[in-house]
Amino acid sequence: MSRYTAVTSEDLRAMLDAIGVGSVEELFDRQIPVSVRLGRALDLPAGMAEQDVYAHLDDLARRNVSVEDEISFLGAGMYDHYVPALIDMLMSRSEFLTPYTPYQPEVSQGNLQVMFEYQTAISELTALPVSNASVYEGPSAVASAGYLARLANGRSRFVASAGLHPHSLDTLRTYAEGFGAEVVEVGLRDGATDLDAWADACAGDDVGAVFVQQPNVLGAVEDVEALMASKPDGAVGIAAYDPIPLGILKPPGECGVDVCVGEGQPLGNRLDFGGPSFGFFAATEAYLRRMPGRIAGETTDIDGKRGFVLTLQTREQHIRREKATSNICTAQALNALGGVVYLAWLGRQGIVDLGELLLARTDYARRTLTALDGVEALHDQPVVREFALRLDAPVGRVIERCAAEGVNPGLALSRIGLDDDGLLVAITERRSRADIDRLADVLGAAVAAERQAVAA
Amino acid sequence: MTVRAEETLTIFQKGSPGRRAFVAPEFDVPEATDALPRRFRRAEPPRLPEVSEPELVRHYVRLSKKNFDLDSGFYPLGSCTMKHNPRLHERVAALPGHARLHPLQDPARAQGALELMWNLERALAEVAGLPHVSLQPSAGSHGELAGVLLTKAYHADRGEPHRVKVLTPDTAHGTNPATVTMAGLEVVKVATNDDGGVDLDDLRAKAGDDTACLMLTNPNTLGVFDANIEEIASIVHRAGGTLYYDGANTNAVMGISRPGDMGFDIVHFNLHKSFTQPHGGGGPGSGPIAVSDRIEPFLMNPRIARSDEGVFDLVSDHAKSIGRLRGFQGNYGTFVRSYAYIRSLGAEGLKDASETAVLNANYLLARLRQLGVAEHLPLAFGELCMHEFVLSGGPMKRELKIRTLDLAKRLLDHGYHPPTVYFPLLVDEALLIEPTETETRETLDAFAEALAEILREAADDPTVAQNAPYSTPVRRLDEAGAAKRPVLRQAL
Numbered sequence: 014m015s016r017y018t019a020v021t022s023e024d025l026r027a028m029l030d031a032i033g034v035g036s037v038e039e040l041f042d043r044q045i046p047v048s049v050r051l052g053r054a055l056d057l058p059a060g061m062a063e064q065d066v067y068a069h070l071d072d073l074a075r076r077n078v079s080v081e082d083e084i085s086f087l088g089a090g091m092y093d094h095y096v097p098a099l100i101d102m103l104m105s106r107s108e109f110l111t112p113y114t115p116y117q118p119e120v121s122q123g124n125l126q127v128m129f130e131y132q133t134a135i136s137e138l139t140a141l142p143v144s145n146a147s148v149y150e151g152p153s154a155v156a157s158a159g160y161l162a163r164l165a166n167g168r169s170r171f172v173a174s175a176g177l178h179p180h181s182l183d184t185l186r187t188y189a190e191g192f193g194a195e196v197v198e199v200g201l202r203d204g205a206t207d208l209d210a211w212a213d214a215c216a217g218d219d220v221g222a223v224f225v226q227q228p229n230v231l232g233a234v235e236d237v238e239a240l241m242a243s244k245p246d247g248a249v250g251i252a253a254y255d256p257i258p259l260g261i262l263k264p265p266g267e268c269g270v271d272v273c274v275g276e277g278q279p280l281g282n283r284l285d286f287g288g289p290s291f292g293f294f295a296a297t298e299a300y301l302r303r304m305p306g307r308i309a310g311e312t313t314d315i316d317g318k319r320g321f322v323l324t325l326q327t328r329e330q331h332i333r334r335e336k337a338t339s340n341i342c343t344a345q346a347l348n349a350l351g352g353v354v355y356l357a358w359l360g361r362q363g364i365v366d367l368g369e370l371l372l373a374r375t376d377y378a379r380r381t382l383t384a385l386d387g388v389e390a391l392h393d394q395p396v397v398r399e400f401a402l403r404l405d406a407p408v409g410r411v412i413e414r415c416a417a418e419g420v421n422p423g424l425a426l427s428r429i430g431l432d433d434d435g436l437l438v439a440i441t442e443r444r445s446r447a448d449i450d451r452l453a454d455v456l457g458a459a460v461a462a463e464r465q466a467v468a469a
Numbered sequence: 470m471t472v473r474a475e476e477t478l479t480i481f482q483k484g485s486p487g488r489r490a491f492v493a494p495e496f497d498v499p500e501a502t503d504a505l506p507r508r509f510r511r512a513e514p515p516r517l518p519e520v521s522e523p524e525l526v527r528h529y530v531r532l533s534k535k536n537f538d539l540d541s542g543f544y545p546l547g548s549c550t551m552k553h554n555p556r557l558h559e560r561v562a563a564l565p566g567h568a569r570l571h572p573l574q575d576p577a578r579a580q581g582a583l584e585l586m587w588n589l590e591r592a593l594a595e596v597a598g599l600p601h602v603s604l605q606p607s608a609g610s611h612g613e614l615a616g617v618l619l620t621k622a623y624h625a626d627r628g629e630p631h632r633v634k635v636l637t638p639d640t641a642h643g644t645n646p647a648t649v650t651m652a653g654l655e656v657v658k659v660a661t662n663d664d665g666g667v668d669l670d671d672l673r674a675k676a677g678d679d680t681a682c683l684m685l686t687n688p689n690t691l692g693v694f695d696a697n698i699e700e701i702a703s704i705v706h707r708a709g710g711t712l713y714y715d716g717a718n719t720n721a722v723m724g725i726s727r728p729g730d731m732g733f734d735i736v737h738f739n740l741h742k743s744f745t746q747p748h749g750g751g752g753p754g755s756g757p758i759a760v761s762d763r764i765e766p767f768l769m770n771p772r773i774a775r776s777d778e779g780v781f782d783l784v785s786d787h788a789k790s791i792g793r794l795r796g797f798q799g800n801y802g803t804f805v806r807s808y809a810y811i812r813s814l815g816a817e818g819l820k821d822a823s824e825t826a827v828l829n830a831n832y833l834l835a836r837l838r839q840l841g842v843a844e845h846l847p848l849a850f851g852e853l854c855m856h857e858f859v860l861s862g863g864p865m866k867r868e869l870k871i872r873t874l875d876l877a878k879r880l881l882d883h884g885y886h887p888p889t890v891y892f893p894l895l896v897d898e899a900l901l902i903e904p905t906e907t908e909t910r911e912t913l914d915a916f917a918e919a920l921a922e923i924l925r926e927a928a929d930d931p932t933v934a935q936n937a938p939y940s941t942p943v944r945r946l947d948e949a950g951a952a953k954r955p956v957l958r959q960a961l
Contacts, residue, residue: 015821028828034853043853055820060814066561077566130959152796187792259511261511286572311957313947347747397504
């Protein structure tokens with residue numbers, strides 16, 4: 014008997030008697046052939062008391078350098094935004110943490126109404142009429158949107174901007190290899206998608222979908238409207254958005270985007286070394302019945318009272334099986350709860366205030382850092398919360414020097430397969446002007462030291 | 470406005486213009502409005518709620534109270550393994566070194582996280598009996614997609630891309646066939662025999678040169694462990710296919726029987742089932758896969774490597790890899806919880822969990838028989854069961870005039886979450902019951918009594934169950950109407 018089970022020897026006797034077997038082993042002997050029984054103990058460490066497990070997990074945690082341990086400018090898909098205390102409280106409530114998918118709506122109205130509110134918030138943010146109740150995370154949401162396009166028009170060529178996060182491009186290619194589509198990549202020019210090359214790639218009636226990211230992986234604000242205007246008739250326009258700047262950036266629904274997806278982590282979710290978070294997935298009405306994942310809808314009960322249910326389930330795997338629009342049955346309900354509470358916490362004016370603050374701090378940081386010797390902007394496009402630099406010194410070594418001073422200056426772009434001399438710097442409301450000034454001091458000194466080392 | 474009406478208002482219908490819960494930190498840099506050209510700017514802010522923090526807290530706490538949850542009551546939802554979620558796991562997952570670690574932190578400064586993932590990989594490999602693990606998939610269905618894409622890559626590498634048929638029993642979870650189609654392969658259904666296992670003759674007839682793989686859940690969704698498993702494996706291997714094991718039901722066999730030893734090539738685990746990741750109202754999940762040597766070269770990027778000096782790294786240079794299935798390293802927060810669970814229980818504890826899960830399921834089944842419930846709700850297959858069992862509500866419907874749905878709804882009035890209903894599809898009026906190992910005998914007794922009571926009541930007056938529930942925040946909802954005229958967001 015472990016601390017999570019409750020069978021005493023008295024219970025055991027009574028239970029075996031009721032079943033009519035002599036031992037627990039007999040239950041297995043009568044059902045599993047001896048030849049496929051393990052016949053030995055698992056080769057795993059012995060169990061531990063709760064406090065010892067805590068100590069071990071705490072020890073592992075202490076061997077990681079978190080955003081609490083240094084001034085971090087890491088981003089590239091996940092960002093160190095402030096998560097308000099009320100989200101921790103709500104996400105750890107038993108009533109949200111421990112239920113299953115709301116298969117019994119009469120006792121899941123809390124969960125279902127949260128989904129409905131979440132869908133409303135995502136729809137407002139993206140200016141697209143329909144949203145599902147969330148999918149796994151960002152890059153797989155991009156790939157799932159590709160599957161939607163494949164089912165919608167049957168065409169087999171996808172045109173994707175190189176401004177997509179490499180993880181999204183890789184994931185899209187992996188999925189497309191499965192369902193049968195070729196991904197054609199269009200490069201960047203001065204940091205933004207090359208519009209001429211894009212138009213050329215979009216020519217032809219075999220293009221099933223086009224993919225862009227806003228802002229793109231180098232932080233540049235793309236001209237999404239112009240990119241979507243090149244999309245051939247019948248192709249699905251898919252865009253991956255960072256949700257945070259949508260208080261100030263023109264929303265995808267006003268830029269000709271058909272399906273907007275994205276990584277939801279910045280909305281009230283922890284970094285968690287990459288997950289769990291959630292992916293959002295919104296679309297025009299035309300694609301509603303091809304959406305993947307759970308969707309909540311409003312209805313009434315037999316007394317006429319307002320209520321919510323999972324709906325449009327004929328799209329889904331448990332009904333349609335091999336003809337389903339997706340194999341997804343897990344939403345990220347708990348993480349999406351964090352998302353909608355975060356958006357309600359920010360509120361209508363707050364999301365604008367936050368966007369303007371990030372815009373100004375990003376602008377300040379870019380100007381301050383590019384004034385340093387040996388540091389220049391990797392592109393000149395508008396940026397709202399993240400930007401790329403080119404260093405005249407080995408990026409990895411510069412980062413090490415900064416880290417030794419307690420500052421993580423950002424991501425070496427080579428870590429995600431991009432420019433060898435590039436550094437990607439992300440700004441959140443947690444990085445103050447003083448933090449940015451500190452980064453400038455440390456980065457300037459590190460670049461100078463590395464250049465000196467080379468000169469010597 | 471009455472209290473009753475206010476109860477169902479959404480957050481978008483509350484508050485008032487100008488209210489806010491968020492106050493931005495100091496604007497400590499020069500304004501930079503011009504940094505974003507007008508043509509890229511949003512004209513009107515999104516119409517998000519305008520509420521104060523107290524309103525926000527009260528709204529969502531009140532909503533939470535309309536949910537049934539595992540911490541409050543018995544949740545015997547078959548195939549979902551609603552076992553206790555230890556609070557220790559929430560505490561350790563929230564430690565800043567785990568919760569606030571950026572996914573792109575330099576691996577040299579994330580050694581604790583990589584070691585944790587490495588240790589979890591080794592533990593899952595041991596439970597699976599398969600040597601290689603990827604933790605990347607985000608859920609069981611995502612693990613299935615990984616498995617089918619790996620199979621496809623394996624056959625293509627061997628010059629056999631014509632292997633496009635995936636054999637799946639007709640009892641399979643719906644995710645299995647949906648996944649196969651997503652991966653560009655074709656589903657071939659295999660019949661079920663009288664014992665609830667795979668029909669071997671049908672399997673022999675369908676396995677051949679075009680077979681890519683067999684996807685099997687064992688014990689299957691009928692709660693039956695297929696005693697012919699070795700013969701099944703041998704038929705598919707002889708035909709040149711791979712074997713995929715849907716690990717949704719691992720909770721029955723931890724430390725007792727291993728898919729690798731049965732001849733399987735690929736298995737996925739649901740960390741949110743057997744390994745206690747809380748279900749969160751429908752996610753997050755996590756679906757790591759374990760694979761055999763012949764599948765290993767195709768595993769997803771990145772993978773965790775450990776040097777001879779014990780230094781961990783993330784490596785993406787595997788030439789035959791199918792690539793990525795998502796961003797970053799997977800749902801790390803779920804790894805922390807499941808790893809804590811495995812370290813808490815150890816080898817003995819995991820085996821005890823499976824043994825107790827099977828004991829509890831058989832005991833509940835026996836109690837239902839003792840109370841006469843089985844006359845109206847007979848076991849669909851076999852005499853004993855593994856960790857869950859399927860009852861048929863067919864006789865109940867004919868004799869007592871209530872359907873499985875009515876029984877489920879009446880259980881809500883008794884304070885229980887109903888079992889899984891109408892699945893598996895091949896059982897008439899099915900009820901799939903999985904009590905798990907963490908429930909006490911008293912709880913199982915009380916649940917059996919509740920089922921018996923509902924049947925007695927139905928014999929008297931079936932309309933009571935037919936109109937249930939009565940005590941829930943809402944009563945039966947018009948699902949057909951919701952689908953016919955979809956209202957999917959709050960109108961503003």
